[in-house]
Amino acid sequence: MRRPLVAGNWKMHGTCASIKQLLTELTEQALPLSVDVAVFPSLIHLQTVGAQVASSNIVIGAQDCAVQLEEGALTGETSALQLKDIGCSMVLIGHSERRQLQDETDRVICRKFIAAQAAGLTPVLCVGETLEEREAGQAQATVQRQVDAVLLELGVDVLKNAVIAYEPVWAIGTGLTATPEQAQEIHAQIRAHVAKYSASVAQGLRILYGGSVKAANAAELFAQADIDGGLVGGASLNAKEFGAICRAAGN
Numbered sequence: 001m002r003r004p005l006v007a008g009n010w011k012m013h014g015t016c017a018s019i020k021q022l023l024t025e026l027t028e029q030a031l032p033l034s035v036d037v038a039v040f041p042s043l044i045h046l047q048t049v050g051a052q053v054a055s056s057n058i059v060i061g062a063q064d065c066a067v068q069l070e071e072g073a074l075t076g077e078t079s080a081l082q083l084k085d086i087g088c089s090m091v092l093i094g095h096s097e098r099r100q101l102q103d104e105t106d107r108v109i110c111r112k113f114i115a116a117q118a119a120g121l122t123p124v125l126c127v128g129e130t131l132e133e134r135e136a137g138q139a140q141a142t143v144q145r146q147v148d149a150v151l152l153e154l155g156v157d158v159l160k161n162a163v164i165a166y167e168p169v170w171a172i173g174t175g176l177t178a179t180p181e182q183a184q185e186i187h188a189q190i191r192a193h194v195a196k197y198s199a200s201v202a203q204g205l206r207i208l209y210g211g212s213v214k215a216a217n218a219a220e221l222f223a224q225a226d227i228d229g230g231l232v233g234g235a236s237l238n239a240k241e242f243g244a245i246c247r248a249a250g251n
């Protein structure tokens with residue numbers, strides 16, 4: 001039985017004041033104990049958020065890390081060890097906004113994945129097809145290529161301590177959610193693909209869905225056999241919505 005995970009990706013949002021308010025409203029709510037809850041604030045807010053959630057079950061993660069593990073001369077970058085040092089336990093790797101806007105390649109993403117695990121962070125590997133790829137019948141092939149960039153390079157065992165987030169690019173921030181059936185289809189394909197290398201790793205692997213998850217559609221998505229929680233962008237900036245999504249994962 002996989003334990004659900006609901007992760008809030010705050011992206012480049014928030015001020016000190018708005019984030020304090022968001023966390024106050026979030027920690028006041030009853031969040032289900034059967035669900036892992038994580039938030040991914042901007043780098044500059046990580047420590048404040050870490051302090052504010054310290055007495056709750058919420059853990060913190062970063063939205064990216066450097067390809068290089070150790071500290072060094074890499075202006076503007078943050079190493080996975082530095083993230084671990086300030087209390088992160090997870091890190092997003094290969095979010096589509098970074099793949100598209102920062103030209104991150106599968107090779108770079110694989111190096112970041114290695115750095116994350118070497119630092120003791122759990123990488124959340126984000127994969128997903130664009131609308132053009134879906135319309136061309138390439139959704140499965142695209143996602144498989146993105147998973148293979150790590151799986152074939154590093155071996156299946158690295159997925160024992162990782163999470164995969166399937167986020168169709170056309171559903172991110174657009175209000176267009178994949179239907180539960182569309183999402184389940186890809187999630188099942190990812191799991192079956194991993195199972196070719198190890199049935200037990202595939203069985204234990206948490207695969208999150210991301211792309212316009214909100215309180216109104218979360219329960220249906222999370223009811224699917226291979227959907228183990230969500231990576232939530234926009235709706236995670238609203239404490240009531242995010243709390244309701246966490247509760248939907250616990251039901």
Ligand code: PGA
Pocket residue numbers: 009167171172173174175210211212213231232233234235
């Ligand atoms: P969204 O973002 O929930 O706003 O669609 C999801 C994500 O990019 O992780």
